[in-house]
Amino acid sequence: MQLSDAQRLDWLRLIRSEGIGPRTFRGLVNRFGGAGAALKALPDLAKARGKPIRVATKAEAEREIAAAARLGARFVAMGEPDYPLPLQATADAPPLICLRGDAAGLKRPAVAIVGSRNASAAGLTFTERLSHALGAEGLVIVSGLARGVDARAHKAALQSGTVAVLAGGHDRIYPSEHEELVARILDNGGALVAEMPMGWEPRGRDFPRRNRIISGLSLGTVVVEAARRSGSLITARFALEQGREVFAVPGSPLDPRAEGTNDLIRDGATLCAAPEHVMAVLKPLIGGPMPDTGAEDAADRPEPALYWDEIDFSAEPVTAMAAEPAQRPLDEAPRPSLRPDDRAILLELLGPSPVPVDALARQAGLSARVVQGLLMELELDGKIWRHPGGTVSLR
Secondary structure, eight states, rough: OOOOOHHHHHHHHHTTSSTTTHHHHHHHHHHSSSHHHHHOOOOOHHHHTTSOOOOOHHHHHHHHHHHHHHHTTEEEETTTTTTOHHTTTTTTTSEEEEEEEGGGGGGOOEEEEEEEETOHHHHHHHHHHHHHHHHHTTTTEOOOOOOTHHHHHHHHTTTTTTEEOOSEEEEEESGGGGHHHHHHHTTTTEEEEESTTTOOOOTTTTHHHHHHHHHHHHHEEEESSOOOTTTTHHHHHHHTTTEEEEOOOOOOOOOGGGHHHHHHHHTOEOOSSSSHHHHHHHHGGTTTTOOOHHHHTTTTGGGGGGOOOOOOOSSSSSOOOOOOOOOOGGGGGGOOOOOOOHHHHHHHOOOOOOOOOOOOHHHHHHOHHHHHHHHHHHHHHHHHEHHHHHHHHEE
8 A cells, every 4th residue: 555645644634633543543544434534524523522623734734744854754654565564463553653764674573672761780781782682683673762771772773773763753852862862873774753743742641652662563572670660561561462572681679670570570571681582582473474453452452542532433422531632732631530539449449350441440430531540550550460451450
């Protein structure tokens, strides 16, 4: 498949419209036969919903495409030759990615290396050796351009190939001190991938969005040093949900930076103390089919609703949360009202046996969005486990 310029503009307008996320986009395109037809249908859908929907204008989309082009970036749609197949196989793959650099790296087998921003000297040394060795084996190193482990992984793989996934727009590099690293990645034939609009400053909820792309691009994810509240553990969870391999580097039980990785090993992640441990698992997978966690299981995994304010157009009349206007910072979005005892209610309902999140929401008398937000807090506090099929339990 190759989109025409007009189709690409429609795709960008649709995904930038209010209340449209990856799943809603896919549902609308499948329902109406294309992004252009879905855009025309949105006013009627809004009328049925009883609330207006802000649709991104053609001029706004044209400005974003032009701004990307000035940086040497371009939009690649799912199904086009340059769209990475491993990412396309995931349930919440972005319909469009904004790509800067050489797309060749996205067609090679890849492994993600993520970890602590305040990594120890030993952790950084191991990251460098691991990244260099796996790169020498032909793997592209994928990471999130963060301080600490991410940056060291990118630097060690400059010659062999690395892909950085951004939490914001291409013109809003975070952290800003990594502008020079971005230039080196591009100069050495690497690539940068972004889902968010040009001009978008990354907010807290954008980093988990980014993390599911990091794991989705990769055959497996290696976690090097992660505290129990580390965002790297979210990347590991996404990898598991996507059917990818998870590796963890063991550390001292006295170092808080190793608590998360030691927990992963205890829970079944492959111990990684040398590059050979990663290659032994991934080498047989290279060139094989990617696990397909697409539309067929999307309904069983409601967690990503936390990261997108998606409107449900599947039923009439539509009842859905109020979504934010296009390109408004996520931390300014309307917040669900929380009662002081909501968290305690969830903890009382949870036990050692996994329970579906939707059943938990019904029993608690809370909306799915409120429950997802509370579960994320509880997960970061190390109080719950996530299990396949969208179920959770107490630790």
